[in-house]
Amino acid sequence: MAKSTDHRQVRSTFRELLVNPRRTKESFREGNANIPALMFWDMMASHGIRASTWEVMMDRYYKRKYGVDNVQKISQEKTNLQRALSKNNLTWNRFMTAVEILGYKTLTFMATMEYESGDVYQHKVKIRNPFANPATKANPDED
Numbered sequence: 001m002a003k004s005t006d007h008r009q010v011r012s013t014f015r016e017l018l019v020n021p022r023r024t025k026e027s028f029r030e031g032n033a034n035i036p037a038l039m040f041w042d043m044m045a046s047h048g049i050r051a052s053t054w055e056v057m058m059d060r061y062y063k064r065k066y067g068v069d070n071v072q073k074i075s076q077e078k079t080n081l082q083r084a085l086s087k088n089n090l091t092w093n094r095f096m097t098a099v100e101i102l103g104y105k106t107l108t109f110m111a112t113m114e115y116e117s118g119d120v121y122q123h124k125v126k127i128r129n130p131f132a133n134p135a136t137k138a139n140p141d142e143d
Contacts, residue, residue, distance in 0.1 A: 032088065081101075099129065100132075106129065111123045
């Protein structure tokens with residue numbers, strides 16, 4: 001019984017954050033959130049992903065990953081991810097899971113380093129989404 005209540009509480013908290021992802025992003029910025037948390041909420045805000053859309057995307061991702069019949073594992077994973085995404089200190093592993101759920105084919109990180117000498121170096125890393133599906137859209141409500 002306690003686990004079910006915990007799942008509902010986490011889901012409710014996360015849904016509240018998704019009501020206005022831009023405001024959530026700004027509050028995370030003010031609360032000194034780490035880079036993965038800020039990037040995640042920036043993505044959610046720029047794509048306008050609502051709670052119902054996120055639920056559909058998570059269901060699709062976890063059913064594909066664990067199989068349709070593994071209901072308990074899927075529920076546990078969804079709750080754990082939403083709990084992690086609700087905090088301002090997000091691990092890179094959880095961030096990458098969230099990006100995989102968003103359905104992107106590739107994700108590119110770029111860092112630009114500028115030195116006082118005027119030298120500028122750019123480093124770029126491109127990561128493929130192992131769960132990318134050409135039929136998956138960032139917003140499944142758009143048809």
